[in-house]
Amino acid sequence: MIILPKSFLDVKKEMYEALGDKPMRTGIARGMDSFVKSYDKVKDRSDVVQLRTEVKSIKDEDVKRMEELYRQAMEALQANGVPSYYANTKQDALDIVSKLVGAGKVVVKSKSMVSEEIGLRHYLQERGNEVWETDLGELIIQFRGEKPAHMISPALHVPREAVAEIFKEKFGRTFDPNDLPAMVAAAREFLRTKLLNAQVGITGINAISAADGTIVTVENEANVRLTSSLPPMNIVVGGIEKVVPSTLDAVKTALLQGYYGGSPIPTYVNLSAGPSGTRDIEKTMVRPAQGSKEMHVVLVNNGRLEALKTPLWDALRCIRCGACQLVCPTYSVDGPTWGGPTYTAAVGLLWTAITEGREAADPLTYFCLECDACNEICPVQINISGNIRWIKKEATTELLNK
């Protein structure tokens, strides 16, 4: 499906209309206020300060060697018995995953921005599969038929009252909006059945090691653990910019993402280097054991290598913590409306340009205040507002024929 870029006036009209969306603004405001508190807990921690420096230099190196690193990761995976695939375009990625999944399956997914970027859930559903998001926020937006509002918190724009409403519709009973545990328990109960019956689990990547293909994810819900290990087949989908030189680098990158994504103590950090196996009989590796029987890894380009040749290379260092979105004034009043088909606000405008083409981001850039709140908080020091201005300048120059 080709999505045509919107005109400036279309975007402005949507932006003006969104100002009147009270539930959205309530959800975003509460989320932004909570973020201030969680950020206060990590910002001066000496380990986090050190991690920031280390991860910045890891990502600085990555963008210089992106092509080499993703190839190395793919070879390492193959050598470890994990089929790996390179998808140059969205469609390539969809074809690869769809072929692996087939039709008539129950598929569970953990949250992955790349899978949103390529439209994976819809594509698999259209091919006769039952697909469920296991991340609570992502399940909420699946129920509501929306795009993610934020990289880490997809349902940030949905206040508790609106969660109660959609759960009532989907689960057929009423919920007290102030009883958050009851709503979370209902999702747990619903998803547990899906997880146990799924034939395929699709998971994402926070970082992946070029040295041995180990995939690192960070989470609180345990849905990534369950999604990757309960179903017989685990398909991992991620962007090629997620490849870092070593497993230790990958752990550091994922941890920093957790800290900046609003989790002062991330509950689970998962390292996964293949389908389950055991060496308990004569120290000989036998696969599978208790977890998934097979694992496939799909690394997606979709504009990333091309962006390396533009000023947008800077944004490919992004660890997708979404902190920049949570300090953005325009985002605070317009929420996810200020965004492209997948990525919203701040660095999301740059990701829109990378993955959808610059024209898709053009009209959005005029709503940036260039206030640098995003730059100030970015743990890897991406010049987000400067890059947004670069897109704006290109667009304005074309518009005025100068």
Add this chain to the structure above:
Amino acid sequence: MLDRKDVFNTLIDNWKKTTNPVGLKAAEFTAWSEGLNLPADTGTIIYTGGLYQMVPFINAFVAGLDRLESSSVGGAGFRVFRALSSIGLDVSSAYAALTAGDKKRFNQIVVNVVSLLKRSGVEVSYLGVDELYSGILFHDMGIDWVFEEQAREVYSRFKKHGVRKVITMDPHSTVALKLLYPEIIQGYDLDVHHYLEVVDAAAAVTKDSLKGQKFTIHDPCLLARKLGLWKNSRALLAQAGAEIAEPVRSRNFTFCCGGPIENIAPKVSNDITIKRAAELKQMADTAILACPICLANFTRVEAKTGLRTLDILEVVR
């Protein structure tokens, strides 16, 4: 609803006619200096950039744009001024309606910066009609060719007057002269400082002159982040003995007032201003800031939010 081209062409037309984006006559910028007898060509100048003097006009201009956004006129190819007059709201008449009192407050701010500098032992000259607007709004909007042309013209005027050191008074012009001009102009050799870097708090501010008064503080985003000067305004207020209640988002993590998009999307800008004003109002009834764009924005919503905003140059003596 206004398209981006309408807004850009209006600003560019104004600039072509007057060298500033809101179409003001030179006399409006220089009025503050009448009778001050500032020394000529000391080598150090106060550069106002015209922004404080523009505040009442910016407010009239943006109010016009905002009314136009709500009306059915506008759209591709429509020039804003023509559109404004077609709904009976002509900006030049809105400007004419401004009283001497409206302008006085903002002109006085410029007078006050010169006094603060003087008490800090810094004598400044002023270029008067030879001082040009910095062009920063055009940079913000990505109209770089206008910004670059303006930068070169501003610089050549400085050179003509033998200027070596420039003291700026607002964050936007400071970013232009200090951070952006050097990227455009080869051999750029001016020594540029924001007044907050130059003013000596102990010498310029009467101790405890604001004792017993409580304010909250709004750090202008460019001042706090691009220029890193959030400590300086606090030092002046501390010398004056003012009580400062910090808002949740402050210092280098301050929250923008919405000003930079007031022309292209006045309604989004306005909602951001109201949101920030509400946050400040939780801390105190009056917020101190140090930026003409913030001041323009907050004064526009004052009746709605109940938050009074004052520039630091209006309170420290």
